[in-house]
Amino acid sequence: xxxxxxxxxxxxxxxxxxxxxxxxxxxxxxxxxxxxxxxxxxxxxxxxxxxxxxxxxxxxxxxxxxxxxxxxxxxxxxxxxxxxxxxxxxxxxxxxxxxxxxxxxxxxxxxxxxxxxxxxxxxxxxxxxxxxxxxxxxxxxxxxxxxxxxxxxxxxxxxxxxxxxxxxxxxxxxxxxxxxxxxxxxxxxxxxxxxxxxxxxxxxxxxxxxxxxxxxxxxxxxxxxxxxxxxxxxxxxxxxxxxxxxxxxxxxxxxxxxxxxxxxxxxxxxxxxxxxxxxxxxxxxxxxxxxxxxxxxxxxxxxxxxxxxxxxxxxxxxxxxxxxxxxxxxxxxxxxxxxxxxxxxxxxxxxxxxxxxxxxxxxxxxxxxxxxxxxxxxxxxxxxxxxxxxxxxxxxxxxxxxxxxxxxxxxxxxxxxxxxxxxxxxxxxxxxxxxxxxxxxxxxxxxxxxx
Numbered sequence: 206x207x208x209x210x211x212x213x214x215x216x217x218x219x220x221x222x223x224x225x226x227x228x229x230x231x232x233x234x235x236x237x238x239x240x241x242x243x244x245x246x247x248x249x250x251x252x253x254x255x256x257x258x259x260x261x262x263x264x265x266x267x268x269x270x271x272x273x274x275x276x277x278x279x280x281x282x283x284x285x286x287x288x289x290x291x292x293x294x295x296x297x298x299x300x301x302x303x304x305x306x307x308x309x310x311x312x313x314x315x316x317x318x319x320x321x322x323x324x325x326x327x328x329x330x331x332x333x334x335x336x337x338x339x340x341x342x343x344x345x346x347x348x349x350x351x352x353x354x355x356x357x358x359x360x361x362x363x364x365x366x367x368x369x370x371x372x373x374x375x376x377x378x379x380x381x382x383x384x385x386x387x388x389x390x391x392x393x394x395x396x397x398x399x400x401x402x403x404x405x406x407x408x409x410x411x412x413x414x415x416x417x418x419x420x421x422x423x424x425x426x427x428x429x430x431x432x433x434x435x436x437x438x439x440x441x442x443x444x445x446x447x448x449x450x451x452x453x454x455x456x457x458x459x460x461x462x463x464x465x466x467x468x469x470x471x472x473x474x475x476x477x478x479x480x481x482x483x484x485x486x487x488x489x490x491x492x493x494x495x496x497x498x499x500x501x502x503x504x505x506x507x508x509x510x511x512x513x514x515x516x517x518x519x520x521x522x523x524x525x526x527x528x529x530x531x532x533x534x535x536x537x538x539x540x541x542x543x544x545x546x547x548x549x550x551x552x553x554x555x556x557x558x559x560x561x562x563x564x565x566x567x568x569x570x571x572x573x574x575x576x577x578x579x580x581x582x583x584x585x586x587x588x589x590x591x592x593x594x595x596x597x598x599x600x601x602x603x604x605x606x607x608x609x610x611x612x613x614x615x616x617x618x619x620x621x622x623x624x625x626x627x628x629x630x631x632x633x634x635x636x637x638x639x640x641x642x643x644x645x646x647x648x649x650x651x652x653x654x655x656x
Contacts, residue, residue, distance in 0.1 A: 208311070211237045213528055214327050214336040216317045216475075218301075219246020220514045221505035222342035224521030225528075230308045232529050237311040237334050239327065244301035244312075247344050248514045250293045255367035256387055257545050258292045259285060263394040264547040268611075271585040280395065282372065293368070318476035325480075325500055338500050338528050341475065341489060342517070345468035345506035350379060353439040358447035361463045363388065372397050373460040377449050379437055380465030381408035383544045386420055388463060390546050393427040400430040400457040402449065407433055409544070412607060413556045415571060419591060419609040420550055432457070470507045485509075493534040495524045502528070511540055539625025543614035548589060551617035554605030554624040557595050566598040570653035574610055577649045579641035584611055590643065594620070594650040601630045601656065608646065616644045630654060 212234040215226045222238070223245070229236050243250050262285050270277025294300070302312050313329045319339065320328040327334045347362035349355065361376075366388045374397060378389045381403030393399045401424065403410075407417030408424075408431070421431045436452040440462060449457045470488035477484050482498050484490065488509025489497050497503045502524045505517030519535070526533040544550040560567035574590035575581045581588030590610030596603050606620035623633060630651050638645045 208237075208332055208334050209235075210324070211235045211311070211334060211336040213237075213338040213340060214239065214317075214325070214334050215340045215342060216327065217246065217342035217344055217471075217505070217507070218244040218305075219342060219344050219505060219517065220248050221517030221521040222246070222340065224518045225340050225342065225502075225504060225525045226305070226310060227308075228522065228525035229528060230305075230310055232525075234528075236309070237313060237327075237336065238305055239313045239315065239317040239329050239334075240298075241314070241316045243296065243298040244305070245294070245298055250296055251364040251367050253514055255289050255293050256363070256391070258289050259367065259391055260387060260545050260547070263391065267394075267547055268585070271587060273586050282395065286370070289367075296368075316474050318474055319480045319482070319501075320476065322480045322498075322500075328476075338502065340524055340528075341497070341501070341503040341507055342505050342521070343471040343475065343507045345470050345512060347464055348467040348469045349464060350437065350466045352379070352437045352449070354441050355462070357442045358440045358449075359461045360447075361461050363465070365461075366392070366463055374398065375459040376400070376461050376463055377402065377447065377457045377459035378463045378465055379449070380467070381405070381417070381420075381431075381433070382410070382465065382467065383542075385463075385465035386424065386544050386546050386550070388465065389429050390424055390427055392463075393424070393429045398430075398459075399428070400459065401432065402435050402437055402451070402457060403431070403433045404436055405433065409550065411556075412542075412550075412552050413569075413593060413595075415591075415593065416550060416552060416607050416609060420544070420546065423546060423548065423609075430457075468506060468512050470509050472507065493536075494527050494532075495520050495535055496527070510535075511537060513540065513542070516540060536625075539621045539623075541614075541617045541621045543617065545614060548610050549613040550607075550609050551613035552605070552607040553617055553621040554603070555595060556605060560595055560597065560604050565604060567595050567604060568598050568654055568656050569593060569595050570650050570655070572646065572649045572653055574643065574646045574649070578643065578645050580643050580645065581610075583641055590646070592646040592650050594647070594654065596630050596651070596654055596656060598656050602627050603630060603633065603651070606647070606650070608643075610643055610646070612643060616642070616646075619644055619647055630656070 218240040504520035571593040592608040595605040
């Protein structure tokens with residue numbers, strides 16, 4: 206059957222899709238939304254929200270143990286789990302469905318595919334929708350590395366880890382980026398014996414090497430067996446054990462194998478080839494306005510631009526503005542990247558190597574925040590924290606920054622704004638930062654630059 210025509214159809218109701226749909230609805234547009242799982246998407250139910258909810262009590266417990274005059278509380282798994290379930294709405298999106306219907310949206314549950322253009326036609330099971338604009342926001346799924354025999358062992362992705370009911374005794378984490386670091390630390394602090402395997406020479410391979418070193422140091426402090434420069438070759442079951450064999454012949458053994466090897470844009474079943482739209486392995490190609498074709502837009506992980514919830518939400522705003530008649534373009538300079546481990550890991554902009562590859566003349570500096578600031582010492586009796594900056598010698602502009610320190614995810618935004626707006630090193634040196642705060646670390650870092 207063919208349903209009524211809509212101004213816009215949004216396929217995928219994660220954070221990006223929700224922003225686009227909500228703004229179009231608020232502008233009085235007739236909107237259909239399609240979600241094959243739960244409104245709120247990966248972030249709301251299996252990624253950002255549950256992982257940060259589970260990490261926070263452990264961070265608070267460690268923080269209390271390090272604060273003067275306090276004893277460290279012990280985690281209450283039943284209480285943590287119950288609050289986690291509340292935060293993920295017990296995997297029930299019925300309130301969200303009714304909320305969008307109350308705003309005038311037509312809500313469809315099922316897998317959508319593009320069935321035609323001029324006008325755009327979207328098929329959802331037995332329904333066929335037509336729309337002036339289609340917004341693709343189908344997100345991504347956990348990548349599965351080419352390890353022979355994975356089907357023989359107990360495999361988890363972030364979904365099983367963030368909705369876990371009982372903490373396993375042992376876990377092998379494959380991958381040392383954000384998911385591996387966060388969930389590896391969570392499991393370790395909950396008493397699980399964790400082995401983390403990283404193919405590259407260090408963790409957090411897209412950041413400055415120093416960031417990876419500090420992340421590994423923090424994980425090892427929690428008892429994680431961090432192995433870098435190792436290549437998982439095959440997996441097999443040995444009794445009750447899930448065994449991962451490395452190329453050098455050594456083994457890592459756990460009750461579960463947690464895959465943390467990245468995300469793959471979710472393009473399957475969309476039928477892009479049927480409507481003459483090309484997509485590459487990195488995602489659905491879009492222009493600076495987030496447009497894949499006239500009347501066809503894409504936002505979030507499916508674009509492969511930057512797989513962050515905050516980027517998806519930003520792109521959702523860009524698309525909604527353009528559908529409503531604006532001419533807004535997306536710019537990705539100064540996007541913050543945060544790992545909510547303890548201590549938090551935050552970065553923005555370019556690494557020194559990336560800056561050099563782009564033709565800049567980079568100069569870097571790293572500072573120990575405990576040696577120049579008061580805030581770390583008011584925060585903990587045995588504080589830790591380091592920060593670094595990358596600047597261009599010729600233009601004297603800030604190109605990048607990073608921090609491994611408490612609350613780094615909050616104060617990285619000072620550097621993010623500076624990178625995005627091209628604020629010069631001299632202006633930063635002349636800034637007045639609140640005392641005592643971690644943000645003062647930027648003054649320390651830029652003053653340490655040899656330029």
